[in-house]
Amino acid sequence: MTRVLISGSGGMLARALQQSFERDFVLAIPREEMDITNLQDTLKTVHDFKPDIILNPAAFTRVDDNELFPEKSFLVNALGAGHMATAARQIGARLVHFSTDYIFDGKRKVPYREGDLPNPLSVYGASKLAGEKLVRKICSEHYIVRTSWLFGYKEGNFINYILQSLREEKFVRAAMDQVGSPTFVSDLAGAVKVLVEEPAYGTYHLTNSGFCSRYQLAREIARYNGCSEKMILPLKMDDLNLKARRPCYTVLDNRCWRDRGFHPLRDYHPALDDFLKR
Numbered sequence: 366m367t368r369v370l371i372s373g374s375g376g377m378l379a380r381a382l383q384q385s386f387e388r389d390f391v392l393a394i395p396r397e398e399m400d401i402t403n404l405q406d407t408l409k410t411v412h413d414f415k416p417d418i419i420l421n422p423a424a425f426t427r428v429d430d431n432e433l434f435p436e437k438s439f440l441v442n443a444l445g446a447g448h449m450a451t452a453a454r455q456i457g458a459r460l461v462h463f464s465t466d467y468i469f470d471g472k473r474k475v476p477y478r479e480g481d482l483p484n485p486l487s488v489y490g491a492s493k494l495a496g497e498k499l500v501r502k503i504c505s506e507h508y509i510v511r512t513s514w515l516f517g518y519k520e521g522n523f524i525n526y527i528l529q530s531l532r533e534e535k536f537v538r539a540a541m542d543q544v545g546s547p548t549f550v551s552d553l554a555g556a557v558k559v560l561v562e563e564p565a566y567g568t569y570h571l572t573n574s575g576f577c578s579r580y581q582l583a584r585e586i587a588r589y590n591g592c593s594e595k596m597i598l599p600l601k602m603d604d605l606n607l608k609a610r611r612p613c614y615t616v617l618d619n620r621c622w623r624d625r626g627f628h629p630l631r632d633y634h635p636a637l638d639d640f641l642k643r
């Protein structure tokens with residue numbers, strides 16, 4: 366049986382990964398039991414369990430808080446990723462590390478390919494990019510999976526925030542000038558399960574197909590829930606006065622995934638339907 370270690374087990378993607386690897390022998394471990402910023406803890410856990418595959422969705426993901434705590438940002442998202450890569454290399458495990466569309470500056474108007482030049486606008490984006498670099502340098506048997514706009518079962522993310530606001534009959538402000546591909550964690554986790562079956566190491570963009578603005582997405586959610594689309598107010602990202610700058614356009618071309626012969630992930634609409642139905 367394949368032995369799989371999953372970091373940051375309480376996280377949204379980590380939970381979906383636990384489901385998609387449920388037929389394997391999985392150790393899903395919370396931050397309290399394995400803090401990836403602590404090299405000794407990380408090495409001990411990995412050496413004790415001896416996984417064949419390490420999945421590293423653990424990250425400091427609150428984008429605005431990353432601006433406030435840049436040291437923590439680089440500790441978790443960069444050094445922590447490096448520790449996971451060191452552990453994977455020491456025991457000869459394959460490592461799947463997750464990264465983000467926020468490594469790009471969003472100034473393009475066509476989908477980003479894996480080889481396009483990163484230029485992060487935020488501390489979060491910069492720390493995730495540094496994490497990618499460490500993983501590439503330390504562990505050759507790596508898959509770096511860049512994804513975007515995750516939705517799933519976790520309070521506080523964009524879709525759940527809209528649902529909550531609509532339930533409370535509150536108006537929702539959403540940016541018209543931020544465009545990306547919403548991605549269902551269950552679809553992503555299923556694709557990762559397929560990916561690790563092949564020694565096709567490298568960097569992948571992996572998102573649901575299709576794209577929209579945050580404003581369009583919020584309207585789609587309102588419509589789906591039988592709420593008036595007038596509850597959604599359009600505005601520009603700058604008007605939101607967020608601490609971290611976000612890239613405007615981060616549609617990711619899943620080119621390497623397709624070139625390797627893998628099936629593209631479905632459009633985000635049916636994925637959103639599935640999520641909202643549940």
Ligand SMILES: NC(=O)c1ccc[n+]([C@@H]2O[C@H](COP(=O)([O-])OP(=O)(O)OC[C@H]3O[C@@H](n4cnc5c(N)ncnc54)[C@H](OP(=O)(O)O)[C@@H]3O)[C@@H](O)[C@H]2O)c1
Nearest residue numbers: 373375376377378396400401423424426463465512514515
């Ligand atoms: N969410 C998105 O829209 C999105 C988009 C693109 C890429 N990504 C990437 O996808 C991955 C998963 O994202 P997600 O939304 O599932 O994140 P999430 O729900 O915030 O989960 C992250 C998990 O990591 C844990 N963690 C934080 N610091 C840790 C540490 N030092 N050691 C061990 N665990 C630690 C957190 O635990 P605590 O809660 O206890 O701190 C949390 O359980 C991340 O790498 C993220 O950068 C996410």
